[in-house]
Amino acid sequence: MISTNKIYTTIVIAVFTVLLSFQSYSQNWDIPANKSSKNSYIPFNNETAKAGEAIYTKNCQSCHGNPGKANSLKTLKPVPPDLSEKQTQSRTDGDLFYIITTGRVVMPSFKIVLSEEERWKVIAFIRSYNKSYVQVLSKTDPSKSKLVKIVLDFNAKNNKIRVYAKANEASGVVLLKDAEIMLFANRYFGKLQIDKTLTTNSEGYADFNFPKDLPGDKTGNIDIVVNVNDELYGEIEHQEKLNIGIPTDKPALNEQRAIWNTLLKAPIWIIVTYTSLILLVTLVLLYILNTLRKLKKIGDK
Ligand code: HEC
Known part of the structure; x- marks a missing residue:
């Protein structure tokens, strides 16, 4: 039999292990390698650092304090680090971008609050506190992302979606090689990632395994969202409806008569009860008025 003592010891050890793991958790960020190596296409100079300072003052200072002044908000757990310190400065630009984004x-x-450009400018400001920092500029030219065309091709035989990424340059069509591609299906609550993140091959496409049993709308349509991230062309998003889901004829929640629905779609019993009550009250009122009228007549006589 297990003694109570043993159980207590196990619980205490378990609690400490959890607490210790929280401790180390406050230092290490799990950053995917391809995010960590990402560089800024915005040059870090006095001008961008100054723009970044304004963004920092508005969005970050309340917690992180002024860099170099060790005046971050100490009441928070974990305490927000002073971003001029070695812990932060030894991270790559991609790490900082990832941390600020997610x-x-x-x-x-800050994915939604700050544009990609604004996030890089904040990093320009953070880097201005590091004298030994030398920037590696990315080749990305975000203005080129408009040239990119995404084409989807579904193969019913093997249930794969082939995603082509190509750019219509003035000099001709350029295939996007080694571009990172993510595929999603829009669902009621958020997006469902299809397969894993893939990179385009030398012919500018990637093949995604599509699940055979994904429900679509009444006719089987599914909203597909493609995210492409290319070293040169930057980030591109593409949306398209494909008729590749299982048709589902389930009426939407707001199509049926239900308590939570609009007046027109309220359940019959509610409408009947409500109307009869109103009728009843009206009848009682009419009866009272009529009695009053009779009384008045008697009084007048
Ligand atoms: C609500 C408070 C709060 C705000 C606002 C905030 N941060 Fe943070 N930040 C934190 C906390 C807390 C941590 C430590 C998180 C952890 O380690 O889990 C942190 C961590 C970081 C790190 C990682 C530091 C390191 O080296 O470990 C960076 C970089 C960072 N924040 C940048 C920013 C920037 C840039 C902004 C503004 C755009 C910002 N933060 C706004 C609270 C905040």
């Missing part, structure tokens, strides 16, 4: 628990995600 956030974690107390550290907010």
Whole structure:
């Protein structure tokens, strides 16, 4: 038989292990290698650092304080690091971009709040506190992303979606090689990633395995979202409806009569009860009025 003592010891050890793992968690960010090596296409200079300072003052200072002044908000757990310190400065630009983009628990995600350009400018400001920092500029030219055309081709035989990425340059069509591609299906609540993140081959395409049993709308349509990330052309998003899902004839939640629906689609019993009550009240009122009228007549006589 297991003694109570043993159980207590096990619980105490388990609690400490969890606490310790939280401790190390506050230092290490799990950053995918391809995100970590990402560089900025915005040059870090006085001008961009100054623009970044304004963004920092508005969005970051309340927690992180002024870089170099060790005045971050100490009441938070974990304490937001002073971003001029070695811990932060030893990270790659891609790491910083990833951290600012995704956030974690107390550290907010700025993916929607700040544009990609603004996020790089904040990093330009953070880097201005590091005298030994030398920037590696990315070759990305985001203005070129408009030239990119994404084409989807579904193969019913093997249930694969082939995603082509090509750019219509003035000099001709350029195939995007080694571009990172993510495929999603729009669902009621958010996006479902299809297969894993793939990279285009030397012919500028990648093949995604599509699930055979994914429900679509009444006619089997599914909204597909493609995210392409190319070293030169930057980030491109493409949306398209494909008729490759299982047709589902389930009426939407707001199509049926239900308590939560609009007046016109309320359940019959509610409409009947409500109407009869109103009728009843009206009848009682009419009866009272009529009685009053009779009383008045008697009084007049
Ligand atoms: C609500 C408070 C809060 C705000 C606002 C905030 N941060 Fe943070 N930030 C934190 C906390 C807390 C951490 C530590 C998170 C952890 O380690 O889990 C952190 C961590 C970081 C790190 C990683 C530091 C390191 O080297 O470990 C960076 C970089 C960073 N923040 C940048 C920013 C930038 C840039 C902004 C503004 C655009 C910002 N933060 C806004 C709270 C905040």
